[in-house]
Amino acid sequence: KVNGRRLWDSLMTMAKIGATAKGGVCRLALTDLDRQGRDVIVGWAKEAGCTVSVDQMGNVFMRRAGRHGEAAPVMTGSHADSQPTGGRFDGIYGVLGGLEVIRTLNDHRIETEHPVEAVIWTNEEGSRFAPAMVASGVFAGVFTLEYGLSRKDIEGKTIGEELQRIGYAGEIPCGGRPIHAAFELHIEQGPILEAERKTIGVVTDAQGQRWYEVVLTGQEAHAGPTPMPRRRDALLGAARVVDLVNRIGFAHAPLACATVGMMQVHPNSRNVIPGRVFFTVDFRHPDDAVLAQMDAELRQGVADIAGGIGLETALEQIFYYAPVAFDRACVESVRRATQRFGYSHRDMVSGAGHDACYLAQVAPTSMVFVPCVDGISHNEIEDATPEWIEAGANVLLHAMLERACE
Amino acid sequence: KVNGRRLWDSLMTMAKIGATAKGGVCRLALTDLDRQGRDVIVGWAKEAGCTVSVDQMGNVFMRRAGRHGEAAPVMTGSHADSQPTGGRFDGIYGVLGGLEVIRTLNDHRIETEHPVEAVIWTNEEGSRFAPAMVASGVFAGVFTLEYGLSRKDIEGKTIGEELQRIGYAGEIPCGGRPIHAAFELHIEQGPILEAERKTIGVVTDAQGQRWYEVVLTGQEAHAGPTPMPRRRDALLGAARVVDLVNRIGFAHAPLACATVGMMQVHPNSRNVIPGRVFFTVDFRHPDDAVLAQMDAELRQGVADIAGGIGLETALEQIFYYAPVAFDRACVESVRRATQRFGYSHRDMVSGAGHDACYLAQVAPTSMVFVPCVDGISHNEIEDATPEWIEAGANVLLHAMLERACE
Ligand SMILES: NC(=O)NCCC(=O)O
Ligand SMILES: NC(=O)NCCC(=O)O
Numbered sequence: 001k002v003n004g005r006r007l008w009d010s011l012m013t014m015a016k017i018g019a020t021a022k023g024g025v026c027r028l029a030l031t032d033l034d035r036q037g038r039d040v041i042v043g044w045a046k047e048a049g050c051t052v053s054v055d056q057m058g059n060v061f062m063r064r065a066g067r068h069g070e071a072a073p074v075m076t077g078s079h080a081d082s083q084p085t086g087g088r089f090d091g092i093y094g095v096l097g098g099l100e101v102i103r104t105l106n107d108h109r110i111e112t113e114h115p116v117e118a119v120i121w122t123n124e125e126g127s128r129f130a131p132a133m134v135a136s137g138v139f140a141g142v143f144t145l146e147y148g149l150s151r152k153d154i155e156g157k158t159i160g161e162e163l164q165r166i167g168y169a170g171e172i173p174c175g176g177r178p179i180h181a182a183f184e185l186h187i188e189q190g191p192i193l194e195a196e197r198k199t200i201g202v203v204t205d206a207q208g209q210r211w212y213e214v215v216l217t218g219q220e221a222h223a224g225p226t227p228m229p230r231r232r233d234a235l236l237g238a239a240r241v242v243d244l245v246n247r248i249g250f251a252h253a254p255l256a257c258a259t260v261g262m263m264q265v266h267p268n269s270r271n272v273i274p275g276r277v278f279f280t281v282d283f284r285h286p287d288d289a290v291l292a293q294m295d296a297e298l299r300q301g302v303a304d305i306a307g308g309i310g311l312e313t314a315l316e317q318i319f320y321y322a323p324v325a326f327d328r329a330c331v332e333s334v335r336r337a338t339q340r341f342g343y344s345h346r347d348m349v350s351g352a353g354h355d356a357c358y359l360a361q362v363a364p365t366s367m368v369f370v371p372c373v374d375g376i377s378h379n380e381i382e383d384a385t386p387e388w389i390e391a392g393a394n395v396l397l398h399a400m401l402e403r404a405c406e
Numbered sequence: 407k408v409n410g411r412r413l414w415d416s417l418m419t420m421a422k423i424g425a426t427a428k429g430g431v432c433r434l435a436l437t438d439l440d441r442q443g444r445d446v447i448v449g450w451a452k453e454a455g456c457t458v459s460v461d462q463m464g465n466v467f468m469r470r471a472g473r474h475g476e477a478a479p480v481m482t483g484s485h486a487d488s489q490p491t492g493g494r495f496d497g498i499y500g501v502l503g504g505l506e507v508i509r510t511l512n513d514h515r516i517e518t519e520h521p522v523e524a525v526i527w528t529n530e531e532g533s534r535f536a537p538a539m540v541a542s543g544v545f546a547g548v549f550t551l552e553y554g555l556s557r558k559d560i561e562g563k564t565i566g567e568e569l570q571r572i573g574y575a576g577e578i579p580c581g582g583r584p585i586h587a588a589f590e591l592h593i594e595q596g597p598i599l600e601a602e603r604k605t606i607g608v609v610t611d612a613q614g615q616r617w618y619e620v621v622l623t624g625q626e627a628h629a630g631p632t633p634m635p636r637r638r639d640a641l642l643g644a645a646r647v648v649d650l651v652n653r654i655g656f657a658h659a660p661l662a663c664a665t666v667g668m669m670q671v672h673p674n675s676r677n678v679i680p681g682r683v684f685f686t687v688d689f690r691h692p693d694d695a696v697l698a699q700m701d702a703e704l705r706q707g708v709a710d711i712a713g714g715i716g717l718e719t720a721l722e723q724i725f726y727y728a729p730v731a732f733d734r735a736c737v738e739s740v741r742r743a744t745q746r747f748g749y750s751h752r753d754m755v756s757g758a759g760h761d762a763c764y765l766a767q768v769a770p771t772s773m774v775f776v777p778c779v780d781g782i783s784h785n786e787i788e789d790a791t792p793e794w795i796e797a798g799a800n801v802l803l804h805a806m807l808e809r810a811c812e
Contacts, residue, residue, distance in 0.1 A: 084673040222596070225783070226595075229660075254634075256634070260642075260645075261675055261678050377631070380626075
């Protein structure tokens with residue numbers, strides 16, 4: 001069993017780095033706060049006897065040696081960055097859960113055949129730099145290193161520059177090495193486990209995602225003397241697309257999700273008809289064919305809406321991954337570990353993307369979920385109980401142990 | 407006749423202060439660029455022999471003495487601030503048109519009974535600081551001085567602080583003195599004059615306006631694992647209100663205008679369901695009763711939309727003025743001056759708000775419009791021909807002369 005108290009205390013220590021007034025965390029990727037957080041975790045890993053290395057995407061690997069120096073590691077990890085108004089568990093729970101596994105192995109002086117690695121993946125949230133999971137994506141060979149390093153934030157700063165600035169631009173190549181098995185521990189970020197009073201989610205799949213950037217261009221004009229029929233109002237078009245996106249989500253219920261999360265209006269002045277609007281679309285579905293159908297509906301709908309009011313359209317899909325089926329053997333390891341403790345559980349499909357989704361392309365991988373209060377995540381009020389937190393880490397420990405001792 | 411070339415050159419000199427890449431101007435109220443612009447104009451006024459004074463709202467009065475030291479002035483003026491992506495004529499044309507009148511009177515050594523004053527009104531656009539025309543509003547006693555000085559920009563800086571910073575916080579009281587007559591020269595900012603090939607608009611009325619600030623609050627949540635029916639998406643609500651505002655505009659066609667110009671989404675992250683959206687609404691109509699009807703439709707519609715998806719609503723009307731009927735005698739002065747030159751013309755209702763709309767509450771006032779290309783304003787491509795610019799200033803000269811020699 002892990003030391004639940006120690007894990008909780010570590011989580012609460014990390015929650016102070018970027019703490020917000022409403023009890024959440026704002027620790028955007030590659031900011032000074034992200035560096036502070038990384039430094040603390042790396043310090044703990046070294047105290048636990050780990051060898052720490054950083055790759056070219058700034059991913060941090062904290063390794064506990066195995067009996068066979070050459071054997072491929074059993075890996076676990078998640079991210080230490082947060083949303084602008086994020087919670088105290090999203091991501092960081094998976095990183096510190098991995099560290100807790102290592103600390104527990106140390107406590108019990110357990111030797112494993114395979115090395116055990118806990119990882120901090122860079123910029124998982126996709127909030128400061130789009131897309132999400134970009135660094136695990138480079139690790140998995142889905143994106144090139146060049147692509148990863150050149151992603152820009154809203155001010156035009158790149159991941160590469162910001163890694164240099166905070167001192168986490170490592171030298172070792174990103175990816176390209178064998179991994180024996182991988183697991184990621186995470187809060188569910190949705191309402192299902194809590195509603196069904198289950199402690200553990202055995203994650204079998206993750207839904208597919210498509211992210212878009214849309215720019216609608218009309219013509220700026222004066223809000224007063226410009227008659228309604230002469231207007232080419234980019235915000236009117238964007239508003240109709242927001243409603244369309246919502247309708248597409250409901251049309252493919254109950255499994256589809258469809259969201260416009262970000263919008264920038266230009267010139268954003270009260271008495272100017274907006275001439276240009278930028279916004280994003282986020283589509284999700286566990287069935288790739290439905291996702292393709294949603295894509296077609298979006299493209300047709302945007303063209304119709306824009307055409308109807310004289311707007312020009314630029315629509316780009318900037319991020320896509322197909323639904324992921326996690327490795328059957330890894331899923332079974334998680335299930336066995338869960339049953340060992342007698343935790344209530346159910347199989348589930350991840351609604352969020354996770355670094356594990358990319359890792360699954362280059363390693364046998366699966367995930368462990370625990371509930372979060374009211375299913376709320378990406379919100380400062382995100383919460384979880386110490387019991388859930390401990391249970392998830394116990395499952396992670398035993399799933400990893402099983403594979404590390406093969 | 408005015409010196410059209412000199413007026414054009416002055417306009418082009420001012421257009422360099424805050425010039426944008428697309429040929430427009432960004433000279434937001436009370437920025438360093440606004441100060442630069444004011445300094446240049448004040449310099450020209452002093453060269454033209456004017457006495458310059460600044461009031462507590464930073465309004466600048468450039469006075470050419472009349473024969474009777476005690477007589478109330480004939481006033482003209484407009485604003486020197488611009489929209490973020492504004493044009494080279496909006497506002498500044500009325501200020502420099504007034505200066506050109508003074509220069510022309512000097513050229514011909516014409517003495518007037520009444521003093522003649524050209525005015526720069528502070529923060530007319532309402533873009534950096536809402537509401538629009540706030541300083542002429544204080545001058546007219548519509549707003550208190552305290553209200554005017556405490557208006558804040560998006561960073562929380564007040565008009566009072568910014569006036570101090572740029573050195574235009576004057577000492578003399580704002581308003582409260584007699585004005586014999588007032589005129590404002592402006593581009594139409596709409597398509598009517600150009601479409602009908604008329605050179606001069608004799609402005610008889612201005613439509614009424616209501617401005618609102620709306621905040622819709624839902625709940626931030628993760629765009630991936632949060633099922634559609636559980637969402638309280640503030641941007642979905644805002645989008646539906648944007649469409650509603652447009653429908654209200656069309657429902658009261660052809661005279662109504664209805665615009666959402668500004669929107670801010672929180673937390674504005676691609677994979678977060680927006681928890682809070684702030685936006686503005688701008689309603690206009692020449693009939694106050696219709697404006698009241700539009701107000702009722704907005705309130706009911708916002709309540710229905712928000713209620714339907716579980717959002718909280720805060721809706722505040724932050725700015726209102728009733729339709730303005732300009733002074734009949736001043737309108738006739740403009741008409742006579744127009745006829746004197748044989749310019750094609752028509753009566754019209756101003757679609758935009760102008761400082762003259764507030765001034766009309768404390769002085770006999772009217773306005774002169776000239777066309778602008780394609781009716782486009784509040785846009786960097788805003789344009790006008792030198793012929794129109796000269797014609798408008800000729801009309802202003804003679805309307806003012808008539809009243810200044812009474
Ligand atoms: N787990 C998580 O919040 N990931 C961010 C990427 C996504 O939006 O799915
Ligand atoms: N003339 C002008 O653009 N005024 C700004 C106030 C308004 O929106 O009517």
